[in-house]
Amino acid sequence: MISKFNWFAGAALCTFAMPAAAQSVANDDMQRAETGTSSGTSEAQDDEIIVNGRYTLPDAIDTATGLGLTIRETPQSVSIMTAQRIRDQNLISVAEVLVNSVGVAVNEVDDVRNNFYARGFEIRNTQIDGVPAAWTLAGSNGETNIDVSIYERVEIVRGATGLLSGAGDPSASVNLVRKHADARELTGYVTASGGSWDTFRASADIGGALTDDGSIRLRAVGRYEQGESYIDLYDNEKFVLYGVVDADLTDSTLVRAGISHQEGKPDGALWGALPTFYTDGSVTDFERSQSVAADWTHWNTTNQNIFATIEQQIGDNWGITANYNRLKNTNDSELLYLYGQVDKATGTIASSNPYKADGVSVQNSFDGQLKGFLSLFGREHEVVIGALHSVLKRHTDNYVAPSPWPTDVSFVGAGGADFDEPVWGTDAVRNEDERIEQTGYYGAMRLNLADPLKVILGGRLASWEQQGIAWGVTSDYGDDDVFIPYVGALYDITPNHRLYASFTKIFQPQNLRDRNLDLLDPLDGKAYEIGLKSAFFDNALQASVALFRIEQENVGQADIMVTPPDGGLPQQTYFAAEGVTSKGFEVELTGQPLPGWNINASYSQFDADDADGFEVNTDQPRKLLKIFTTYDVPGTLEGLTLGGGVNYRSKAYSEGSNPVTTEPFRFQQDGFALVNLMARYAVSDAFQIQGNIENLFDTTYYSQMGFFEQYRYGAPRNFTISANYAF
Numbered sequence: 105m106i107s108k109f110n111w112f113a114g115a116a117l118c119t120f121a122m123p124a125a126a127q128s129v130a131n132d133d134m135q136r137a138e139t140g141t142s143s144g145t146s147e148a149q150d151d152e153i154i155v156n157g158r159y160t161l162p163d164a165i166d167t168a169t170g171l172g173l174t175i176r177e178t179p180q181s182v183s184i185m186t187a188q189r190i191r192d193q194n195l196i197s198v199a200e201v202l203v204n205s206v207g208v209a210v211n212e213v214d215d216v217r218n219n220f221y222a223r224g225f226e227i228r229n230t231q232i233d234g235v236p237a238a239w240t241l242a243g244s245n246g247e248t249n250i251d252v253s254i255y256e257r258v259e260i261v262r263g264a265t266g267l268l269s270g271a272g273d274p275s276a277s278v279n280l281v282r283k284h285a286d287a288r289e290l291t292g293y294v295t296a297s298g299g300s301w302d303t304f305r306a307s308a309d310i311g312g313a314l315t316d317d318g319s320i321r322l323r324a325v326g327r328y329e330q331g332e333s334y335i336d337l338y339d340n341e342k343f344v345l346y347g348v349v350d351a352d353l354t355d356s357t358l359v360r361a362g363i364s365h366q367e368g369k370p371d372g373a374l375w376g377a378l379p380t381f382y383t384d385g386s387v388t389d390f391e392r393s394q395s396v397a398a399d400w401t402h403w404n405t406t407n408q409n410i411f412a413t414i415e416q417q418i419g420d421n422w423g424i425t426a427n428y429n430r431l432k433n434t435n436d437s438e439l440l441y442l443y444g445q446v447d448k449a450t451g452t453i454a455s456s457n458p459y460k461a462d463g464v465s466v467q468n469s470f471d472g473q474l475k476g477f478l479s480l481f482g483r484e485h486e487v488v489i490g491a492l493h494s495v496l497k498r499h500t501d502n503y504v505a506p507s508p509w510p511t512d513v514s515f516v517g518a519g520g521a522d523f524d525e526p527v528w529g530t531d532a533v534r535n536e537d538e539r540i541e542q543t544g545y546y547g548a549m550r551l552n553l554a555d556p557l558k559v560i561l562g563g564r565l566a567s568w569e570q571q572g573i574a575w576g577v578t579s580d581y582g583d584d585d586v587f588i589p590y591v592g593a594l595y596d597i598t599p600n601h602r603l604y605a606s607f608t609k610i611f612q613p614q615n616l617r618d619r620n621l622d623l624l625d626p627l628d629g630k631a632y633e634i635g636l637k638s639a640f641f642d643n644a645l646q647a648s649v650a651l652f653r654i655e656q657e658n659v660g661q662a663d664i665m666v667t668p669p670d671g672g673l674p675q676q677t678y679f680a681a682e683g684v685t686s687k688g689f690e691v692e693l694t695g696q697p698l699p700g701w702n703i704n705a706s707y708s709q710f711d712a713d714d715a716d717g718f719e720v721n722t723d724q725p726r727k728l729l730k731i732f733t734t735y736d737v738p739g740t741l742e743g744l745t746l747g748g749g750v751n752y753r754s755k756a757y758s759e760g761s762n763p764v765t766t767e768p769f770r771f772q773q774d775g776f777a778l779v780n781l782m783a784r785y786a787v788s789d790a791f792q793i794q795g796n797i798e799n800l801f802d803t804t805y806y807s808q809m810g811f812f813e814q815y816r817y818g819a820p821r822n823f824t825i826s827a828n829y830a831f
Contacts, residue, residue: 485552
């Protein structure tokens, strides 16, 4: 740990040593009022929808403390994926955004599900406009593949955020910030694109006033997508619709209401991944295009969000906000799971499990905040108090195919499984039926103790109750009035260098089961963080360095496969590791070093061990390097933007055993780097053409390995060409 503190000090000295051209930063209240850069390339204006912007954000965020602080005022590591960054890299889904986010690793489970990780632990906290949103396990209802065209930006706060999110998770919290109806004149853009695997996409984003005085405004977003994949049989069709109305009822009252609706219809969808072992105990090595699905499989998902907000300003210093959110996520699937060992000579696999199900998850949540300023001892201090209540109900109905199911199923080199669709049962079997209720009361205060010194004190009382059944196992657990404290401090060394520190507790129920198929106890622990945040060139370029330490009990670690007493697929079980400590650091540089040059560069590293010194969560890479930059070429090539980047992951592995030889076996992905390129040309002020290439060198890598003794290949080299017209 000492060496890391020495590194941190060196990084801080390097930051101080930047050229004298670095401008001092105006105070944060002035920064909040800014809406653009000196070059006029703002993220958004009141009167138009901007399609050219930047990688930094001057506005306040609510993801960590609820106090409406800027990134530099928040005593945690915060990264923003702005609309401009999302557009430059042609990022389509939440998973694609997080793959490119600072300090976040993504493991693909199959064609629909993904798991996200930060600082050595899974990310379970997600928010929409600051309101906690519950997702199904790994996003089986399509949550992790939600299209980001309806969001203005994605905020990632690394570290525990239990103050607002209801449960203190040590990894990170992801906040999806919706597009709002801000434009008072008709404005927007339309985009069409085509690319690898016959993928076609058309999008539109249009907004404007519905009344002459602009007091009522509308914004609408739509997207249609159709395409195939590098994996045989797969074909997907997607629809996205979003509409929101903002109404200024008075000068101090804003009402907002809207709805989003997304449908994904992938045919030939994989459930699970490729088997690792042959029947002789050797390791398989399939083509990246190999599928273990059948031509009748599909995994249709629908994601719907209905929301309403009232914001009331009370005088000059106070405001109250009330939100209602209804999230409904569903899936309708007919899938095939192949498992066991593969016969080299025949290309057949030992066992199969056809599966048909309908799943529904509905969450209703209400929350409110009172926020404002108090004058004490001649200084103004910021205060927020709030409450949240949400109820999630979810169920899954299965339609069982008659058994015995076929064995020795042929699939190798055949473009998929030779498996006829079974005759499904007509009587639904309810295998999952759960209710999760969460209530929280929280408060925080930012004490303005001196011009350079701010201290944040806060806490939350969190209650959680889960009841029901899931796959033959009864759930009945929860905790009442668990207190989660939050303490943070910031000190301005100079006008553009700010030290910070924060502490919070960790409390997170987890949906992992032991060998007896009983749920593990909730995660419990503490999180510490210190860092330095700096800004240059009138806040156009921002830098941050963070050191963190996380101490936890009951951390689930992969154990053995167990077949449920009533039969069914073998399940992965877990044991609770005690005294787990994760410590590491993160560095990020983002913004515009020069006009026309956008950059985001980051490096993160951690170590995680249990009380006995053994590594934990080894299936996550310890080191991540992510760089992406664009440059507007001046002179005779004005209008041309060139960009590119690299994402590096260090090795990751999970320990298991060879099911044939019973000898220990390590499922491992060595370190690898993916290089991406982009270019955009402005034919006119309104019309632009853009090209993107991902995985330029066609690197072969695993996007997941070891889970249920399987592995999945990541996408090979692919390209997209798009045209954008703004008005």
